[in-house]
Amino acid sequence: MLAARGKDNRLWQRLHLPYAWExxxxxxxxxxxxxxxxxxxxxxxxxxxxxxxxxxxxxxxFGDCISILRSMxxxxxxxxxxxxxxxxxFKTRDGRAAYxxxxxxxxLKPAFAEMFRVLKPDSYCVCFYGWMKAEFxxxxxxxxxxxxxxxLVWIKNYCSRREHTQWYHDTAYLLTKGNPPKPKQPTPDVFxxxxxxxxxxxxxRPVHTITPLIAAFSKPGDxxxxxxxxxxxxxxxxxxxxxxxxxxxxVWRYSKLARDRxxxxxxx
Ligand SMILES: C[S@@+](CC[C@H](N)C(=O)[O-])C[C@H]1O[C@@H](n2cnc3c(N)ncnc32)[C@H](O)[C@@H]1O
Numbered sequence: 001m002l003a004a005r006g007k008d009n010r011l012w013q014r015l016h017l018p019y020a021w022e023x024x025x026x027x028x029x030x031x032x033x034x035x036x037x038x039x040x041x042x043x044x045x046x047x048x049x050x051x052x053x054x055x056x057x058x059x060x061x062f063g064d065c066i067s068i069l070r071s072m073x074x075x076x077x078x079x080x081x082x083x084x085x086x087x088x089x090f091k092t093r094d095g096r097a098a099y100x101x102x103x104x105x106x107x108l109k110p111a112f113a114e115m116f117r118v119l120k121p122d123s124y125c126v127c128f129y130g131w132m133k134a135e136f137x138x139x140x141x142x143x144x145x146x147x148x149x150x151x152l153v154w155i156k157n158y159c160s161r162r163e164h165t166q167w168y169h170d171t172a173y174l175l176t177k178g179n180p181p182k183p184k185q186p187t188p189d190v191f192x193x194x195x196x197x198x199x200x201x202x203x204x205r206p207v208h209t210i211t212p213l214i215a216a217f218s219k220p221g222d223x224x225x226x227x228x229x230x231x232x233x234x235x236x237x238x239x240x241x242x243x244x245x246x247x248x249x250x251v252w253r254y255s256k257l258a259r260d261r262x263x264x265x266x267x268x
Contacts, residue, residue: 056246057223060235060262062255065227065248066107069114077118077246078222079125081213081234083205084111086130090202098202099230100250105133108140115227116144122178124217126152131171141175150174154193154209169193170209174217187216200257201231210237218243232258242267 061068085102092098101107119125125146129137141148152172161167170193196206210233218224220242226234229247231254238245239262247262249255 057244058246060229060232060247060249060255060258062249062252064250066110066114068248069111069118069227072114072118072246074117075120076223077225078120078123079214079218079243080115080119080123080225080227081126081210081217081237082115082226082228083128083203083230083234084228086128087133087136088130092202099254105136105140108136109143111227112140112146113144115225116146116177118225119177122180123176124180125175125177126172126213126217127175128170128172137173141173146175146177148173149176150189152189152191152213154191156193156195158195183216187212199231201254204231205233207233207236207240210234211241214238214241214243229258230254232261235262236265239265240268 056072085099087102087105089103090098097103115125127137127141138148150173152174154170154172156168156170159166159168191209191212193209194206196204214224214234214237218238218241221244223244223246224234224238225246227248229235229249232247232249235245235247235258245262247255247258249258
């Protein structure tokens with residue numbers, strides 16, 4: 001009986017029925033009454049489709065960011081900060097893929113094209129990336145219109161991996177759409193990274209690595225987008241800094257984790 005059930009499960013997986021189930025969950029999740037809309041004023045002036053009543057605002061949207069971003073109005077977010085898969089086929093300890101899209105580059109250009117479209121003109125995007133696949137990221141960003149204006153480095157107070165060297169740093173690019181005015185007090189391009197303790201997501205970042213960038217490149221009431229949200233760290237930093245957020249995550253359990261973390265967080 002158990003063996004038969006095991007066989008059924010394999011058939012179930014081959015038919016991709018779990019995806020139908022995930023779709024159903026997405027539908028109910030996205031249409032559920034919003035318990036997280038903040039009372040922050042939204043500064044998206046001149047765009048009547050993104051305001052404090054927007055179905056996207058202060059939510060963790062479950063699904064593929066390319067299709068969800070396509071349903072968002074153009075020029076509707078003030079700042080993007082995101083940490084997409086690094087294209088390194090990252091595996092969990094039991095040998096399973098840690099999350100989707102770490103093993104292919106198909107999503108890169110369409111995802112960044114949508115991010116470029118929804119970002120307001122003369123605005124910033126910060127994107128973490130994997131240095132081993134830097135050329136794919138740079139090519140996609142430039143093809144869709146982003147322009148790299150700075151390179152950001154986080155120095156960790158612990159060694160995250162030993163290979164040919166001990167790995168002590170992480171990196172991101174600061175990209176622009178158009179020509180945002182340069183900040184009067186520009187942030188340094190090197191930041192500290194202290195060990196964040198236990199993590200529920202395999203690539204969860206400490207919130208303190210994100211908050212200085214939210215502070216530098218957005219203002220209170222702005223809309224901050226992270227289309228590869230994972231456990232919702234960008235949303236937590238945004239909420240802490242009194243910004244609105246829009247998070248998108250493709251894996252149901254991570255999107256739930258992000259919602260739970262955000263539900264418990266409060267602005268500073
Ligand atoms: C590097 S992790 C982000 C971790 C996050 N910074 C945190 O602190 O938890 C990348 C995330 O992007 C998600 N992802 C991959 N492809 C996606 C897609 N097309 N749409 C939405 N999310 C996607 C993965 O499931 C994964 O959780």
